[in-house]
Amino acid sequence: MSDSSKMGDGVRMCRDCGGIKPLTDFHASPKRKGGRGSYCKDCFNERSKRSYAKRVQEKFGRQVREGRTVPDGHRYCPDCEAAKPLTDFPQSKAGRGGYGGYCKPCHNFRGKASVERRGGSREYHLRRRYGIGQVDFDELLAEQGGVCAICGAADPQHVDHDHRTGWVRGILCFNCNGGLGQFRDNQLFLASAIEYLKGTTWQRILIHPGVYQMCSSSRGRPPSRSS
Known part of the structure; x- marks a missing residue:
């Protein structure tokens, strides 16, 4: 007669601890009678731990560290x-x-x-983003004379690079670096912007030594009286 028939329906005796427990306290096992294992879950877990510790000892020659108890939260x-x-x-x-x-x-x-x-946050940023270090940055800035490669502003701190190839092109100030980014490094857009400014910006023209005349733009609208 099976254990389940001795204990009644829905319960089973664990072969290790001898406790009579509900079938839900036993792991599912299609190969066992009733579809449940012979050991309750607690005993089964202890058996698994001992088996694992034995294998580690035999294979690696070291002890498995005992699990620690951590309070909730x-x-x-x-x-x-x-x-x-x-x-x-x-x-x-x-x-x-x-x-x-x-x-x-x-x-x-x-x-x-x-x-x-890594040599500091600045070094890490330069190497991760641009593939150069602070020494490379200083050497490139020195080649530019210590100023922005576009407008000549002093002490530029922004690395300009080709977004397609990743190649570092120079050191720029904040405004010039942002300007290239806004124009998406497109030479046609930049050339069109220059032509646009030529046609819309008021210009000072020398008409006599020391005398200048402000010429209005050829396009656009004058400012409103309320502006």
């Missing part, structure tokens, strides 16, 4: 080896449960150490 930080409330961990969409794997102090320490290994 807490997380274990592997760096400081302490269980802390979730509020002590930085939020992270990629992390388990929406939080990072290290507490805030350890997370910040790791970030600073990473920046120092």
Whole structure:
């Protein structure tokens, strides 16, 4: 007579702990009678842990570290080896449960150490974005005479590069770098802009030594009285 018939419908005796438990406390097993395993879930998990530890010992010659108990609403930080409330961990969409794997102090320490290994945030930004370092930046700026390659403004800090090839072209000021980006590096657009300005901008023309005349634009409208 089977265990389930001895215990009654819907229950089974675990072969390890001897407990009489509902069938839902046993893992599904199509190969077993009644479609459930012979060991309750708790005992089955313990058997799995012991089996895994044995295999690791035989194959790698090391012990499996015992699992740690972490209270609800807490997380274990592997760096400081302490269980802390979730509020002590930085939020992270990629992390388990929406939080990072290290507490805030350890997370910040790791970030600073990473920046120092890369040579500082500026060095990291230049190399990641443009493939050059601060030394390359300084050398290129020196070749330009220390000024913006377009307008000649002093102390430019923006790297201009070809968006198609990634090739660095020069060092520009904020306005010139943004202007090229707005015109999408299109020479035709830039040439059209020059022609547009020639036809719409008021110009000062020398009509006599020391005497200039302001000539109006050939296109456009005069400003309104309310402007």
